[in-house]
Amino acid sequence: MATAGIFCRGGRMNRHWTYLLLAICVVALVIIPLFAGPFILYIAMRVMILAIFALGYNLLLGRTGLLSFGHAAFYAAGGYGLALSMIHIYPHPLLGIFVGIAAATLLALLIGFFSVRHTEIYFAMLTLAFGMMVFSLMWNWRSVTGGDDGLYGITRSSISLGLFSIPIRKQFQYYFVVVFFFLLSVLLIYRIYRSPFGLVLAGIRENHVRTEFAGLAVKTYRLGAFVVSGAFAGLAGALAVLLESNITPFAAHWGRSAEPVLVSLIGGLQTFSGPLVGSIVFVVLREVVERFTHNWMFWFGVILLAIIMGFRGGIVGSTADILKRHSRTS
Amino acid sequence: MLQSLVHVCLAGISTGMFIWLVASGLTLIFGVLRVLNFAHGSFYMLGAYVCFTVLTHMGNNFWLGLVFGPLVVAAVGYAMERFLLRYVYHLELPYQLLLTFAMVLIFDDVVKIIWGAGSTGSPSVPGLSGSVSILGRNFPVYNLFIIAVGPLVALGLYGLVEKTWWGRIVRSAASDREMASAIGIKVPILYTAVFMFGAWLSAMGGALAVPYVGLITPGMGEAIIIEAFVVVVIGGLGSLRGAFLGSLVIGLLNSFGTRFIPMLDMFLIFILMAVVLLWRPQGFFAEADA
Numbered sequence: 001m002a003t004a005g006i007f008c009r010g011g012r013m014n015r016h017w018t019y020l021l022l023a024i025c026v027v028a029l030v031i032i033p034l035f036a037g038p039f040i041l042y043i044a045m046r047v048m049i050l051a052i053f054a055l056g057y058n059l060l061l062g063r064t065g066l067l068s069f070g071h072a073a074f075y076a077a078g079g080y081g082l083a084l085s086m087i088h089i090y091p092h093p094l095l096g097i098f099v100g101i102a103a104a105t106l107l108a109l110l111i112g113f114f115s116v117r118h119t120e121i122y123f124a125m126l127t128l129a130f131g132m133m134v135f136s137l138m139w140n141w142r143s144v145t146g147g148d149d150g151l152y153g154i155t156r157s158s159i160s161l162g163l164f165s166i167p168i169r170k171q172f173q174y175y176f177v178v179v180f181f182f183l184l185s186v187l188l189i190y191r192i193y194r195s196p197f198g199l200v201l202a203g204i205r206e207n208h209v210r211t212e213f214a215g216l217a218v219k220t221y222r223l224g225a226f227v228v229s230g231a232f233a234g235l236a237g238a239l240a241v242l243l244e245s246n247i248t249p250f251a252a253h254w255g256r257s258a259e260p261v262l263v264s265l266i267g268g269l270q271t272f273s274g275p276l277v278g279s280i281v282f283v284v285l286r287e288v289v290e291r292f293t294h295n296w297m298f299w300f301g302v303i304l305l306a307i308i309m310g311f312r313g314g315i316v317g318s319t320a321d322i323l324k325r326h327s328r329t330s
Numbered sequence: 331m332l333q334s335l336v337h338v339c340l341a342g343i344s345t346g347m348f349i350w351l352v353a354s355g356l357t358l359i360f361g362v363l364r365v366l367n368f369a370h371g372s373f374y375m376l377g378a379y380v381c382f383t384v385l386t387h388m389g390n391n392f393w394l395g396l397v398f399g400p401l402v403v404a405a406v407g408y409a410m411e412r413f414l415l416r417y418v419y420h421l422e423l424p425y426q427l428l429l430t431f432a433m434v435l436i437f438d439d440v441v442k443i444i445w446g447a448g449s450t451g452s453p454s455v456p457g458l459s460g461s462v463s464i465l466g467r468n469f470p471v472y473n474l475f476i477i478a479v480g481p482l483v484a485l486g487l488y489g490l491v492e493k494t495w496w497g498r499i500v501r502s503a504a505s506d507r508e509m510a511s512a513i514g515i516k517v518p519i520l521y522t523a524v525f526m527f528g529a530w531l532s533a534m535g536g537a538l539a540v541p542y543v544g545l546i547t548p549g550m551g552e553a554i555i556i557e558a559f560v561v562v563v564i565g566g567l568g569s570l571r572g573a574f575l576g577s578l579v580i581g582l583l584n585s586f587g588t589r590f591i592p593m594l595d596m597f598l599i600f601i602l603m604a605v606v607l608l609w610r611p612q613g614f615f616a617e618a619d620a
Contacts, residue, residue, distance in 0.1 A: 061424065065422075067423055067424045067427065114604070114608055117608065118607065118611065120423055121366060121423060121567070122607060122611050124423070124427070125559065125563050125603070125607060126604060126607045126608070128556075128559065129560070129563075129600045129601075129603040129604040129607065130600070130604060132556065132596070132600045133597055133600040133601060133604065135596075136594075136595075136596035136597045136600065137597060139596070140592075140593050140594065140595075140596070140597065254556070255552075258431060261424065261428065262428070262431075265424065265428055269424070294442075295439045295442070295443060296439075297435040297436070297438055297439045298435065298436055298439035298440065298443070300432075300435055301432040301433065301434075301435035301436035301439070302432075302436065304428060304429075304431070304432035304435070305414065305429065305432050305433075305436075308418065308425050308428060308429050308432065309414070309417060309418075312421070312425065
């Protein structure tokens with residue numbers, strides 16, 4: 001039930017077809033390693049990690065209407081949390097991921113506690129300030145974070161589960177770990193969207209005064225959305241470190257914070273699957289454009305301009321609008 | 331000790347003046363257009379590059395570059411406001427911010443395409459090269475010149491905004507757009523003019539940075555825009571006086587931080603920004619009526 005509406009809003013498409021489409025997507029994800037080489041797998045993993053980051057982030061931007069420019073801090077907290085626990089505590093990937101998520105969640109709670117006092121531009125500026133604080137901390141605290149070199153040489157040791165252990169050192173082995181966390185995240189975030197909590201967030205976006213009048217503690221809900229999105233950012237950061245085997249302070253830089261914003265915008269802010277589609281487009285397009293030209297940023301800027309000036313629903317929103325218009329006329 | 335203190339102060343003030351030139355345009359544009367322009371650092375960068383190109387084509391005359399560079403950038407600002415920004419004023423904040431962010435990406439790559447990714451050479455400025463001795467230690471004359479230019483620009487802006495007919499129109503449009511347009515002010519033209527003027531100010535800052543060695547790189551815009559954001563926040567969004575004082579504070583904090591507590595140099599600035607936003611979001615130096 002929970003997954004029926006992931007790709008279409010309001011059940012316009014036949015529900016059985018939606019299930020079928022979902023099943024095809026999941027099967028395709030699982031069997032990709034049979035056909036694809038390591039490069040395609042690497043790209044697929046980057047898409048999924050970015051999608052986890054952006055899906056969680058859009059809970060805050062698209063759903064609650066808060067523009068944060070500091071979410072790279074939680075992404076980096078997840079990454080450093082994992083790296084430090086793998087190096088200093090015990091090299092178990094699941095423990096590392098757990099520590100990463102915990103670190104990101106705690107940091108999001110702390111930063112969010114102060115940030116949700118403001119909205120709009122002041123919220124954006126406040127999260128930017130906190131995010132850059134985390135960046136400079138990671139940059140300067142050389143003894144713990146390795147300074148500008150960051151932490152490197154984090155190997156993917158096997159996931160031991162008592163009786164047996166699962167090796168994830170090879171690319172295609174780790175691929176399934178990413179698929180697992182990706183599907184789990186999609187499911188969880190979808191449930192959050194449809195939960196009473198998620199509906200209140202949409203209410204806050206539409207009219208926070210009325211929501212307040214309805215007797216709901218708007219700030220607490222905003223903080224809730226902030227922390228949940230921070231936790232998913234942490235998961236994404238942790239998975240990224242396992243993929244790349246290193247992390248530098250630039251993971252916390254505001255340029256990184258812009259990524260989930262851009263991805264959500266490309267896909268469509270007001271849709272659930274927007275950030276997912278946006279992540280695919282962002283990563284794949286970048287690989288394609290960089291084949292032909294070194295000026296990826298230029299073309300990406302042009303695409304952004306086109307979306308802002310003409311297709312503000314993003315890919316998913318605009319397509320849905322066209323389909324709706326089409327079905328009405330026919 | 332005194333000697334080193336004075337020199338750290340002077341260095342901080344001259345850095346602050348560059349930030350001021352960017353922040354003044356940024357806060358002016360925010361005050362009137364209500365748009366926070368990420369691309370303002372790009373104008374700073376473009377100002378530097380265009381100035382450099384102009385001066386190399388005109389017999390290495392820095393002053394010609396300083397005059398013409400910012401004018402070219404003001405024209406770029408005109409195009410950006412007239413053909414892009416104008417269509418997003420009615421939209422939500424993310425769209426406005428991301429439009430200017432898209433322009434940052436485009437400008438950054440355009441600069442790399444035209445001028446290459448390395449840093450350019452730096453010309454010497456006739457009459458302002460060399461250094462003077464202050465308390466027994468050498469200090470570049472050009473830095474003293476920058477320290478003088480900043481307050482002059484501030485005075486000029488103050489006169490323009492507070493004392494002239496033009497400034498009164500700008501202030502009226504800033505406080506109530508609809509009312510201003512109801513009494514016959516052509517607000518769209520005013521918006522374009524303010525944006526161009528802001529771009530020109532930022533480009534002036536960039537052009538003035540040209541004589542520094544190694545400062546002209548494609549990353550220079552991104553580095554200064556964050557500091558300018560901090561300044562504009564500390565001074566109060568839209569407040570020119572606040573931006574001037576804020577620039578001094580950030581410049582000094584920068585130079586003292588690097589000198590005495592290098593561990594925390596960036597950290598301090600962002601703490602200050604967060605504290606001001608939480609404690610006095612209208613800005614630390616904002617006028618009572620602002």
